[in-house]
Amino acid sequence: MCGFGGYFGTVRDGRALLKGMTAAIAHRGPDEQGFFTAEAAGLGHARLSIVGLSDGQQPMSDATGELTIAFNGEIFNYVELREELRAKGRHFRTGSDTEVILHLYDAMGEDCVSLLNGDFAFALWDGRRRRMVLARDRMGVRPLFYTRQGERFYFASEVKALLQVPGVAAELDPVALDQIFTLWAPIAPRTAFRDVWELEPASLMIVQEGSVSTRSYWSLDYPDREVPPRHRDEREAAEELRALLTDATRIRMRADVPVGSYLSGGLDSSITSALAAGMAPGGLRTFSVTFDSAEHDESAFQLEMARALGTQHSSVACGAGDIAAVFPEVIRFTERPILRTAPAPLYKLSGLVREARLKVVLTGEGADEIFAGYDIFKEARVRRFCGRQPGSRIRPHLFRKLYPYLPGLRQQSAEYLASFFGADGSGLEDPLFSHRPRLDGTAATKLFFSGDLRATLSGYDAAEELAARLPAAFARWHPLHQAQYLEARFLLPGYILSSQGDRMAMAHGIEGRFPFLDHRLVEFAAGLPPQMKLKGLVEKHILRDATKDLLPPAIGRRPKQPYRAPDSQSFVGPGARDYVGAMLGSAAIGAGGLFNPKAVAKLHEKCSRQPASGFRDNAAFVGILSTQLWLAAFTGAGQATAKAA
């Protein structure tokens, strides 16, 4: 795991620029830095040494010196690939996975990415053909951003490195802000920064004189719902799942340093921890976050699982003021406004791992997307169920069962429940049917947009753009698969793996590894019949079945507990941080120009007076505050105000 930056084109004093770019992302690779320059190309690399500790320095060139790579991430099947290459007569000078990519590229060009099983982003300078090849892993675990200045092309693992390029200035993209305030994340390739773009997951980009071309080398696909499923026998499918997940975990334990594991207390990280515990020489270390508030805390389950596995367990407490204390730093790393505070505790968690002197952790992310764990999948099913008998006074009560942690739903009548969830039988042809209540509920936060911003965005519809990005085959998929695709293709890379994943872990130089996102497992899960994943209203049915011997019964049977953290209540009350008032004050809001100062003042007052605010108010509060912090961090706006406070 590392970070890199570079350019294609003629750049004056390229080495100095590379040093500046690399320094900006030094947190991603605190162990060493390296640089490479050619006539019209440059690469800089900040290294976190995990594989090939003594001989894996980057940028790395092949024996001819014509191919040079800067690489972020891991190729988990590099051992097998290296053996195959050796059998074909290839000679290796190092024990690193980086060199494997160089040999593969030399043998078969950029199509070699289809052989890689890993989490990666890389830039490979091909001096023979005078072109820069950029690539990103299938699910979007590792980031890669780019921008242009005239004829010159720049790229980096984080945007803050691109901001070192003369002429590149941070400016908020209003369309991206609209997307965040509707979909929780920008739709790639768009980023929060105007004129800075993201290479989409599973994509290759070739940059050469006079042209830039991009293509996808893999896509998430589901079976046609009219075609009989390949897996009919549930027992056999569970066995295959277990074998794949075990192997996915096994190859993710490959490292020349110890590998630990996050342990949330839920099903997914308990499974990955249980599998890893049997593969960790010297025992497994596990790491958790605990909360003061009972509604968010899962420490009892974390401790039960740690005891059952015999791991060396550590936890970090996230108390009332902790989220507010780290939130400005969190936004500096997410590099985009966010509507939830959930990344903040993960920032603290990666700090705990760093203190424990580990560099690598497994996590359970991805299981909810590929095995249908999220409540939204059940919600869509209940909405269809209710829609079959509009007006039913019984059916809508299922919504209350889905969301026992939402106080606003407890006292609602069947009529209101049906209305809130759009469960009247309409909208079934809407491709975004599964997510429509969430999108509409989130878009209500745009109430706080200023008149100028509304005018700028007039006529733009983020949900419409999302719908336009869906593949042609989408209409032929089962509704559950359609909903899974929306989560796995957009929210997973756009929010979960970035704002909560890579960016929070790398803030402390920690590499997260995701066994559930091994593409073999992703493809296998996509091909499973929907009822094996969501059986009635029991989520991740086949995953529970396949791993029931690994977990204490209380955890194996545990319903999905969404990972949540206190939102607006983290920033109000007697101990509120000074910066909050400054960032949300009329002067700062007016200077930013994005929100209505009077409305924001009323929201701040309401959330202070009434901590148990609803979803819309909480999301708006966090979204506005994080946008203001983004402006302060990257454009300097509001800093004087914040300091004065």
Add this chain to the structure above:
Amino acid sequence: MTDTIRDAVKAFVIENFLFGDTTQALDDVDSFIETGIIDSTGVLELVAFIEDHYGITVADADIVPANLDSLARITDFISLKTASLVAA
């Protein structure tokens, strides 16, 4: 009487759910749910306002969109409830 109720409820909705934003047209018959003005927590805030402001108790069975999902419906509902209080 009904105009007074309507105006008071409208003022509460604008202040509490629209945060003073009067650029969004709020007609008497506009559905609060369809226009995204109120979410599930908002309904309970609305009920608390009605109870506090008009001294009536809103039974669970009365918390339905037919009574509370627009200015016109709320006005009718409060008028009916306060009239029955007076009659009692």
